[in-house]
Amino acid sequence: MKWNNIVGQDSAKTYLKSIIRQGRVPHALLFSGPEGTGQLPLALALASTLQCESPVNEEACGVCPSCIKSFKYNHPDVNFVFPVAVLGQERKSITHFMKDFKEQLLEKPYMSFEDWAYKIGIENKHANINAADIRSIKQTLSLKRHEGRSKVMIIWLPEYLGTEGNILLKLIEEPEDNTHLLLVTEKKEAILPTILSRCQSVDTFLLSDDVISEAVMQQTGCSREAAKEAAWLSEGRFNVALQKVNSAEEKDSSGFLDWLRMCYKANPEDLTKWADDFHNMSYESKKHFLSYGLHFLQQCLKAHFLPTDRWRVSEEEKKSMKSLVKIMRPDTIEKAHHLFNDNFVFLERYANAKLIMMSSSLKMHHWLRSEA
Ligand SMILES: [Zn+2]
Secondary structure, eight states: OOGGGSOSOHHHHHHHHHHHHTTOOOSEEEEEOSTTSSHHHHHHHHHHHHHOSSOBTTBOOSOSHHHHHHTTTOOTTEEEEOOBOEETTEEOOHHHHHHHHHHHHHHOTTOOHHHHHHHHTOTTSOOBOOHHHHHHHHHHHHSOOOSSSSEEEEEEOGGGGGGGHHHHHHHHHSOOTTEEEEEEESOGGGSOHHHHTTSEEEEOOOOOHHHHHHHHHHHHOOOHHHHHHHHHHHTTOHHHHHHHHHSOHHHHHHHHHHHHHHHHHOOHHHHHHHHHHHHHSOHHHHHHHHHHHHHHHHHHHHHTTSOGGGOOSOHHHHHHHHHHHHHSOHHHHHHHHHHHHHHHHHHHTTOOHHHHHHHHHHHHHHHHHHHO
8 A cells, every 4th residue: 555545645655754754754653533434544655664674764665575565455564453253163273364464455445344344254343352362463463574574463443453452551661672563443432441542643534525436536536517516416335336336326215216206105005015025125225225225314314404415315305305204304314213223223232124115115104194
């Protein structure tokens, strides 16, 4: 990863380059900010630069043997720790998933935890980083450097450490020579204060629509119009903008809007068939439907108070929103939003998807009709 491949976050880049220039990269750094804003890419770029044999202006050269390995995430002195879960009968070690993790870094350096969980098939399982994982970090860091200029350990999502955070604290407090721990988080508040106070913070922020749309155009080759819409919908998160451009967002919206229309009519046969189909969808598609519903309802709530040009929705959605806000008061939209939130939790607890959606459809019908 090169600095130039990172979207925006200029102040973080300037800071990181300055500490590299001064040879003052701290032992422990914490990259934190909202999901999809570039914490992980920044840590990756720092790691490559630290290993490069002849960096130019605090930028990895990209051609030396170290860079060749770093850019494939195969440098022996850059190691990774990340949350995993039970797969099959047992909880596999991080090493078991390393190949997948590196593939995902190449493919989606802006990945979210959901992307990762989906990639390795642990979607609805409780993921963590456990004591054995941390002990193996300790062991790796105490080994002699292979060939690099320093040893780097990237700990992605340390919030998944839970009570094992204390073991990490020990590692931070007793640094090995020439080692750097790069912690990358989306939930700073979930990290032990004792760890936070010992790390130098590098913060990332939600990105502007202009910065996102330029980058989306460059990376995907999509039209300016599509990039602008994706940026607008992403609300500052680059990973979401890429998803909006790449995925069949149209299908999301039409699926949800069809469901709303069905709830309005409430033909029992249609509703039952729809709930059956929902039941048979993959776990990921179910979650996708619910998260789209949450996004749409949230926008509907805003639509009550904001002028149409501030609605973060596509033209097709805008039409449906206009009719929906006419018949649903803000407090009812809020109720529907709560319902979708609850459905998310029920789904994660393996509740029967058909029953969840049948009951949601009837509630929605009641809300749509009682105010129409
Ligand atoms: Zn190099």
